[in-house]
Amino acid sequence: MKKVAALLALALAAFALVACGDDDDSDTTSAGDNGAATTTESGGGEKAGGGGEKAGGGGAESLEFEADPSGALAYTTTEASTKAGNVTVEFNNPQAVPHDVAIEEASGKTIGQTEIVTDGSDSTSVDLKPGKYTFYCSVPGHREAGMEGTLTAG
DSSP, X not given: OXXXXXXXXXXXXXXXXXXXXXXXXOSOOSSOTTXXXXXXXXXXXXXXXXXXXGOOXXXXXXXXXXXXXXXXXXXXXSEEEEOSEEEEEEEEEOSSSOBOOEEEOTTSOEEEEOOOBSSEEEEEEEEEOSEEEEEEOOSTTTTTTTOXXXXXXX
């Protein structure tokens, strides 16, 4: 009986997290029609939070990632593209499960990574040269479960 009650409580908590949805009033879009993450150009300072050292000057590229709001070990996209250069990586995790987003070069070296967050967001800046990168969640077991994708900088 205790197992049934615990399972019911867990199911209700998961439902409540999903029902909350995304109340972000941002004007940017994190996934295009094809499901790929998109970039936006920012004049700097238009998004609140995330740390003052990460706010940029005019014309900076912004790349947005989001953990799957349904609770799956996945991002909302497995492909992303952006311009080469200094890019602000913005990550939103609407889950109670901890996640982050890390960017890895073809050599396997991690060149940028957000903080691991639950029910929140973080951002970081990376300098991308033209080419292909891998983005992934660094929480043990998450990448192996499929929480990764391809990032192309051009």
